[in-house]
Amino acid sequence: QVGGFAWENCGDKSDPVVLQSLSVAPDPISIPGSLRVSAAVSSSKAMASPLKAVLVVEKALGDLWIQLPCIDQLGSCTYNDVCTILDDLIPPGTPCPEPLLTYGIPCHCPFKAGSYSLPASDFDLPDVELPAWMTNGNYRVRVTVSSGGAELSCVKLTFSLQSH
Numbered sequence: 173q174v175g176g177f178a179w180e181n182c183g184d185k186s187d188p189v190v191l192q193s194l195s196v197a198p199d200p201i202s203i204p205g206s207l208r209v210s211a212a213v214s215s216s217k218a219m220a221s222p223l224k225a226v227l228v229v230e231k232a233l234g235d236l237w238i239q240l241p242c243i244d245q246l247g248s249c250t251y252n253d254v255c256t257i258l259d260d261l262i263p264p265g266t267p268c269p270e271p272l273l274t275y276g277i278p279c280h281c282p283f284k285a286g287s288y289s290l291p292a293s294d295f296d297l298p299d300v301e302l303p304a305w306m307t308n309g310n311y312r313v314r315v316t317v318s319s320g321g322a323e324l325s326c327v328k329l330t331f332s333l334q335s336h
Contacts, residue, residue: 176330177201182314183326188217188285189317191327195292200332204299212289217324220282221255224318232310243303254317255281307335 177199181191192212201207229248230237242249251257258280262268268279271293278284310332317325 177332178330180328181326182328183316183323187323187325189213189215189219189325191325192287192289194329196331200334201297203297203302203333203335205297207295207297208292209295210290210292212287214287215283215285215324218282218285219317219319219324222253222319223255223281223324225251225254226316226318227251228314230312232312237312246303302335308333 177196179191179194190213192214194211197208227249229240231240240247262279264280267273268277271290272279275290277288277290313329315327316323
């Protein structure tokens with residue numbers, strides 16, 4: 173279904189980290205604008221550094237899906253350790269940003285096993301200079317997270333972007 177937000181787990185049934193629910197509004201997502209997100213994740217295994225994330229980002233061009241390259245850390249990129257990226261964004265020892273703090277959602281590795289849920293929360297999407305190839309359109313994203321070669325999670329997202 174193109175033009176509507178959708179998600180699914182694409183990993184093996186034995187993957188320890190599973191997305192239980194995810195909703196996003198508005199649809200299409202508007203940049204700049206406010207994004208309301210609610211989500212729930214369960215993990216049967218602690219996740220520690222190095223956590224590798226592989227993104228495959230595709231954009232619809234007519235009836236074709238074109239894989240976008242990795243440019244300036246945007247697009248179909250491989251991040252060899254998400255943990256170090258998080259440490260760069262949020263210095264260790266500083267509190268996690270809201271609304272993570274309120275709901276007890278960690279923002280640093282290691283992530284303990286357990287269930288994490290984010291009730292509907294608003295995030296401001298700033299007016300960022302997105303490259304022209306990342307503006308209006310329909311997108312498919314596949315995110316695979318692994319550690320030491322073992323897959324932890326795989327999630328596929330489909331969404332539309334509208335930038336002003």
